[in-house]
Amino acid sequence: MKVLVAVKRVIDYNVKIRVKPDNSDVDLTNVKMAMNPFCEIAVEEAVRLKERGVATEVVAVTVGPKAAQEQLRTALALGADRAIHVQTDERVESLGAAKALAKVVEEEQPELVILGKQAIDSDNNQTGQMLAALTGRAQGTFASAVEVEGDALKVTREIDGGLQTVSLALPAIVTTDLRLNEPRYAKLPDIMKAKKKPLDVKTPEELGVEVASRLKLVRVEPPAERQGGVKVGSVDELVDKLKNEAKVIS
Amino acid sequence: MSILVLAEHHDGQLAGATAHVVAAAQQIGGDIDVLVAGENVGAIAEAAAKLDGVSRVRVADAAVYAHQLAEPMGELLAGLADDYSHVLAVASTTGKNVMPRLAALKDVAQLSEIIAVESADTFKRPIYAGNAIATVQSEDALKVVTVRATAFDAVGETGSAGVEAVEAVVDNALSSFVGEELAESDRPELGAAKVVVSGGRGMGSGDNFKLLEGIADKLGAAIGASRAAVDAGFVPNDMQVGQTGKIVAPELYIAVGISGAIQHLAGMKDSKVIVAINKDEEAPIFQVADYGLVGDLFEILPELESKL
Ligand SMILES: Cc1cc2nc3c(=O)[nH]c(=O)nc-3n(C[C@H](O)[C@H](O)[C@H](O)COP(=O)(O)OP(=O)(O)OC[C@H]3O[C@@H](n4cnc5c(N)ncnc54)[C@H](O)[C@@H]3O)c2cc1C
Ligand SMILES: Cc1cc2nc3c(=O)[nH]c(=O)nc-3n(C[C@H](O)[C@H](O)[C@H](O)COP(=O)(O)OP(=O)(O)OC[C@H]3O[C@@H](n4cnc5c(N)ncnc54)[C@H](O)[C@@H]3O)c2cc1C
Numbered sequence: 001m002k003v004l005v006a007v008k009r010v011i012d013y014n015v016k017i018r019v020k021p022d023n024s025d026v027d028l029t030n031v032k033m034a035m036n037p038f039c040e041i042a043v044e045e046a047v048r049l050k051e052r053g054v055a056t057e058v059v060a061v062t063v064g065p066k067a068a069q070e071q072l073r074t075a076l077a078l079g080a081d082r083a084i085h086v087q088t089d090e091r092v093e094s095l096g097a098a099k100a101l102a103k104v105v106e107e108e109q110p111e112l113v114i115l116g117k118q119a120i121d122s123d124n125n126q127t128g129q130m131l132a133a134l135t136g137r138a139q140g141t142f143a144s145a146v147e148v149e150g151d152a153l154k155v156t157r158e159i160d161g162g163l164q165t166v167s168l169a170l171p172a173i174v175t176t177d178l179r180l181n182e183p184r185y186a187k188l189p190d191i192m193k194a195k196k197k198p199l200d201v202k203t204p205e206e207l208g209v210e211v212a213s214r215l216k217l218v219r220v221e222p223p224a225e226r227q228g229g230v231k232v233g234s235v236d237e238l239v240d241k242l243k244n245e246a247k248v249i250s
Numbered sequence: 251m252s253i254l255v256l257a258e259h260h261d262g263q264l265a266g267a268t269a270h271v272v273a274a275a276q277q278i279g280g281d282i283d284v285l286v287a288g289e290n291v292g293a294i295a296e297a298a299a300k301l302d303g304v305s306r307v308r309v310a311d312a313a314v315y316a317h318q319l320a321e322p323m324g325e326l327l328a329g330l331a332d333d334y335s336h337v338l339a340v341a342s343t344t345g346k347n348v349m350p351r352l353a354a355l356k357d358v359a360q361l362s363e364i365i366a367v368e369s370a371d372t373f374k375r376p377i378y379a380g381n382a383i384a385t386v387q388s389e390d391a392l393k394v395v396t397v398r399a400t401a402f403d404a405v406g407e408t409g410s411a412g413v414e415a416v417e418a419v420v421d422n423a424l425s426s427f428v429g430e431e432l433a434e435s436d437r438p439e440l441g442a443a444k445v446v447v448s449g450g451r452g453m454g455s456g457d458n459f460k461l462l463e464g465i466a467d468k469l470g471a472a473i474g475a476s477r478a479a480v481d482a483g484f485v486p487n488d489m490q491v492g493q494t495g496k497i498v499a500p501e502l503y504i505a506v507g508i509s510g511a512i513q514h515l516a517g518m519k520d521s522k523v524i525v526a527i528n529k530d531e532e533a534p535i536f537q538v539a540d541y542g543l544v545g546d547l548f549e550i551l552p553e554l555e556s557k558l
Binding site for chain 1: 260348349354358426441487519536
């Protein structure tokens with residue numbers, strides 16, 4: 001079966017972001033960018049399906065600026081066979097990304113689409129669910145285990161109280177949680193080989209979709225800073241402070 | 251304006267978080283309906299009818315909604331949404347699963363995990379693991395919103411709204427429920443507890459979490475964990491606090507053997523009082539802690555338990 005994996009270029013998760021002085025947005029100039037960690041897990045899962053002989057082809061796709069091709073090359077180095085870049089400089093939000101991805105799904109007809117459960121910049125946690133709705137497919141979100149069983153897909157989902165297992169009709173959409181797998185690192189020879197793998201560039205206009213943002217970003221501000229507190233010297237002092245100063249225990 | 255709030259419920263009980271979402275709906279203003287969807291949910295609907303500010307409870311009681319799978323829930327909500335200006339749900343794993351599906355079916359953007367209502371179309375929400383707060387305005391006719399429950403105080407329970415059945419029942423050929431493994435615990439729910447005691451990689455093993463249990467018992471606390479502790483297999487995943495786990499804001503949060511990575515802080519830094527216990531005095535957790543105690547947790551925890 002063919003597997004499509006959506007990857008997103010985001011700020012590296014180790015970077016601490018700063019808000020622009022004019023409060024218009026966060027400042028991403030010269031900030032290290034990387035593949036969204038949940039998307040790395042999505043790529044890994046697809047590649048493992050291929051290694052197990054379940055998937056026949058893995059296609060990576062991104063919606064974003066020219067620079068996002070770096071993340072597609074990473075996906076190719078990790079084992080994807082080819083890549084599709086829907087190139088746009090718009091500020092694409094989840095619905096726009098899902099619409100572009102839905103067009104790619106229509107063209108490519110993958111049996112399975114794997115996305116990250118959330119992007120660590122916007123923390124939206126929407127795109128996979130929206131793609132499922134737009135394509136009329138079943139969704140297995142926050143997956144910690146995925147198993148193909150004939151023409152159904154068994155997905156174990158991380159939910160608030162524990163784990164839930166659902167069976168989905170294929171073709172289906174899956175979004176990854178952290179514990180689905182541990183992604184590999186790309187090896188140098190694979191990075192070299194990835195440069196020669198096919199990468200198709202399309203525009204939203206060619207796909208006939210509108211990806212521009214429908215939400216207006218009015219203002220971005222830093223969160224209220226916590227005042228750094230004090231160090232206490234002993235358990236007795238801690239208990240005393242909690243009882244008599246903070247008054248949070250009795 | 252009229253607002254539909256999707257009730258959160260588990261094990262036949264209305265979840266406390268619903269009352270917080272109704273409070274967010276009150277801040278938007280307008281008539282508030284609550285939708286209870288599930289199987290045999292009569293008692294839940296009655297509990298929802300008591301929430302202050304609710305004008306009507308709508309009940310979709312059918313086997314197809316039993317596990318609140320996203321496919322039928324999305325369709326049910328899409329069928330009802332035309333009567334409303336806003337549809338709100340808790341930013342729980344259920345709300346996060348279902349609401350984007352509704353939004354896409356209605357061709358509108360979704361606002362995820364709002365923490366403040368500025369006006370009927372403008373909201374604040376954290377981005378970048380809470381390291382920035384965005385004020386976002388939606389121009390869509392229908393606003394689909396998930397709400398961070400801890401950011402709003404719950405409404406009271408002195409109401410008596412009418413309860414009405416939703417007759418239309420949707421089909422679901424796409425997905426089916428296979429099973430679930432739910433953690434059982436006598437402790438308060440992490441998201442609702444007044445005190446949370448969390449352990450990190452520094453705990454060293456799952457067995458050592460017993461050191462936290464004695465303290466949690468004395469304080470009536472819930473027990474949480476960092477991702478490193480979950481990944482190491484010390485405790486199950488539903489105990490994870492952070493950007494990609496649960497968001498908590500208790501009166502008192504005690505972080506034990508947790509370094510204070512931004513992804514962990516994203517889940518607990520709105521706690522009223524934070525205590526950190528860590529042997530490394532440079533650990534970043536001390537930068538957000540009101541009270542820091544530097545030392546070996548294996549010595550500190552038994553002493554703390556005995557002195558509470
Ligand atoms: C209020 C607001 C403020 C914003 N501010 C900024 C900003 O300051 N800077 C900025 O650069 N952007 C900004 N954006 C855009 C935003 O970061 C995301 O690009 C957008 O919301 C896309 O959805 P998501 O990443 O949140 O999707 P999520 O639903 O969180 O992502 C889940 C998964 O969907 C897939 N996916 C998502 N987007 C793509 C994509 N483009 N291509 C391929 N796969 C994808 C990935 O697999 C990802 O793991 C903003 C958006 C909004 C609504
Ligand atoms: C996309 C993404 C999402 C993530 N989401 C989350 C999330 O939701 N929640 C989360 O928690 N993390 C999350 N993480 C992981 C996060 O980056 C950190 O790796 C994690 O929080 C570290 O856990 P820790 O503090 O327990 O472990 P460590 O960083 O290893 O810290 C252990 C601490 O214990 C102390 N210690 C050790 N022994 C003792 C002792 N005997 N006595 C006292 N102190 C001791 C050490 O000094 C150290 O500070 C995420 C990461 C990514 C990439």
